[in-house]
Amino acid sequence: MKINGKSIVRYAKSIYASVTIDKLEAVINELTAVNRLVCEKKHITGIFINPFFNTEDRVKALETIAGKLALADTTKRFLSMLIKSRAIKALPQIITILAALYRDGMKTANAVVATPIALNGEQVQNLKKALSHRLNKEVTIENVIDPTLIGGLIATVGNLVIDTSIKGQLRLLTESLTKE
Known part of the structure; x- marks a missing residue:
């Protein structure tokens, strides 16, 4: 069943x-x-x-x-x-x-962050602070290495995806050029 x-x-x-x-x-x-x-x-x-x-x-x-x-x-x-x-x-x-x-009840969230190289402690803390501020929740970071990314990062928290990667920016640029 x-x-x-x-x-x-x-x-x-x-x-x-x-x-x-x-x-x-x-x-x-x-x-x-x-x-x-x-x-x-x-x-x-x-x-x-x-x-x-x-x-x-x-x-x-x-x-x-x-x-x-x-x-x-x-x-x-x-x-x-x-x-x-x-x-x-x-x-x-x-x-x-x-x-x-x-x-959600504890006002916490888990962010899966894909980066081309591992984040250091300071980068993790800065990212935690920024995401916590944006989401109004305590955020834990899970860093996943994605060698296909040239630079930047992709952060996924629940349904929210923040894509600051070069790959994502190129995709957006391509989409905007093809619409014109």
Whole structure:
């Protein structure tokens, strides 16, 4: 059964609304640990995706995992609900959306910054300060090296893309010349 995007967002929002913001990071970490375990151990993955196993078998497997990982009751109930509604396959997407909701609630954002060479500490701090000022949020920087960029950078924060690269400027120039 395929889970649509609206349902995934609804699941993420339901767990977000069920815990206080100060406990949400722990829930995200627990969900991530469960997801990592399920992805790394093929025999566990099989229990959750193989149609041979029924919901009761999956819930029992979850109880075993919850005991090993010492999961909080909120996390166990949420995972159990995902299993019963056949949405456990969407756990990675739910975690991604939940983490974005958490960052938004904490007034933080993660910026992925592509540059042709690694940024030094001072450059990272200056970029953090500029992005934080523009977004009115605390920003963390993830620097990704893109050797295809000649110079400048491309910063992506959620849906916002700031392209100051030479490659981007050349693309804009080409577009404006072809429109005339």
